Amino acid sequence: MSGKVRVPAVLVVLALALFPLVGTTASAADKPAVELSRSQAGTGGSITVNGTGWRANALLMMLICGRSSTDRGVIGGTNSCANADGRAVTADAKGRFSKKLPVSEPPVPCPCVVHVATVTGEKAEADAAFLVAGHDVEPLPKQDSGGRLSVLTDTRLDGSGGLLTWFGAPPSRTLVFTVGNVGTAPVKDPVFQVGTSHGVFAPQWEEQQWRGTIGPGKKARISLPVELTAGAHGDYTVSLKFGGKVLAEQPWGVGRPWGVTLFWILVCAVVPAALFRIGMAVVDRIRPRGPAGRVRRFGAGRPGRPTRPGRGAHGVRRGGLRLPDVTLRMPRPGSAPAPPGSGADDAARPDSRTNPALPWFTPDTDPGAAEADRLSAPHENTPTTPTRKGNT
Known part of the structure; x- marks a missing residue:
């Protein structure tokens, strides 16, 4: 009876002992890994890269990078890789892939x-040691094992765009993060690398030094400026690196500078109008x-039809010379005639076209002059005749 009890007890003990090993194997299988068909090849050849444990349908980028190792990663970032000869590959539904990669020399020594890393989504990467035949090999720079910095909280970008940014000025933000010293030695004046990348392009790194000392087990709040080029717009990614390792990444969506578009629309509308006026x-x-001094206009004599030279307004041909108008003016009864040459007669002379005179009548021969004089009012020198009063 006791033997029957001991057998299940032994099985339980074995199961408990093997359970951690099974969990470790499963977690190791889920971690991205890369295997190469050859560990060494010359320039111009190709190798087959096999990957397992990647996210389903993940887009990956494969690069040959120098000054790197499997334990320290790519020290110089993608600037140490042969980016022109990289290849993109997509993992299948089970997270596996297999693709050929041409062998080329990286810009730095081995x-x-x-290096295989995800392009979009959650960041994941894996490295496999490889030797480019005939390429220079140099030892890796010494790693400071005293102080190590790690990002404790999520990073963020502070700031906003202004009116100048709307008209194409360089967008700028402030990268704010908190780091802690997880090493055994203090870190004095650490130098960080801040990189900005657009889409699938490699980030452009810029070194920025923070003034201060972070002791072992201490933390500090750090702010670093980030600026893009003038007119930049779209989806960008800001990366933070220290000691050759990427500590954090932050997405940044930059709006389009619509003020520049409005400016060119106004230029296209105003410049042609100004040229037309000029x-x-x-x-x-x-x-x-x-x-x-007046502008000669064709057809000014008659609307819609030009005036022919040598003809008047009514089409009567003239001899090319205009005769002066001759008018006679009759003096007012009872007034003395103006002396000749005084100009009074010319000033009071009416226009012959509006009040034509009759040349065959003169003041002395006018048949109605005597009758008009008799019926007119008496003058001052005319003797008055007394009027007889009484019945008529």
């Missing part, structure tokens, strides 16, 4: 690795003018 002013200035 040790080299084949052209019309030039044409008006160089147009021929008459003797009196």
Whole structure:
């Protein structure tokens, strides 16, 4: 009876002992991994890269990078990789892939690795040691094992765009994060690398030094400025690196500078109008003018039809010479005639076209002059005749 009890007890003990090993194997299988068909090849050849444990349908980028190792990663970032000869690959539904990668020399000496990393979504990467035949090999820089910094809280970008940014000024933000020293030695004046990348392009790194000392087990709040080029717009990613390792990444959506578009629309509308006004002013200035300073207009004699030379307004041909108008003016009864040459007669002379005179009548021969004089009011020198009063 006791033997039957001991057998299940032994099985339980074995199961408990093997359970941690099974969990470790499962977690290791879920971690992204990369295997190469060859560990060494020359420039111009190709190798087959096999990957497992990646996210389903993940878009990946494969690069050959120098100055790197599997334990320290790519020290110089993607600037140490042969970016022109990289290849993109998509994992299947089970997180596996297999693709050929051409062998090319990286811009820095080896040790080299084949670096595979995700392009979009959650960040994941894996490295496999590789040797480019005939390429220079140099030892890796010494790693400071005293102080190590780690980001404790999520990073954020503070700031906003202004009116100048709307018109194409360089967008700028402030990268704010908190780091802690998890090493055994203090870190004095750490130098961080801040990189900005647009889409699938590699980030452009810029070194920025923070003034201060972070002791072992201490933390500090750090703010670093970030600025893009003028007119930049779209989806950007701000990366933070220290000691050759990327500590944090922060997305940044930059709006389009619509003020620049509005400016060009106004230019296209205003410049043609201004040129048209200038052209019309030039044409008006160089147009021929008459003797009196007025512009000669074709067809000014009659609307819709030009006036022929040598004809009047009613089409009567003239001999090319205009005869002066001759008018006679009758003096007012009882007034003395103006002396000749005084100009009074010319000033009071009516226009012959509006009040034509009859040349065959004169003041002395006018048949109605005597009758008009008799019926007119008596003058001052005329003797008055007494009127007889009484019945008539």
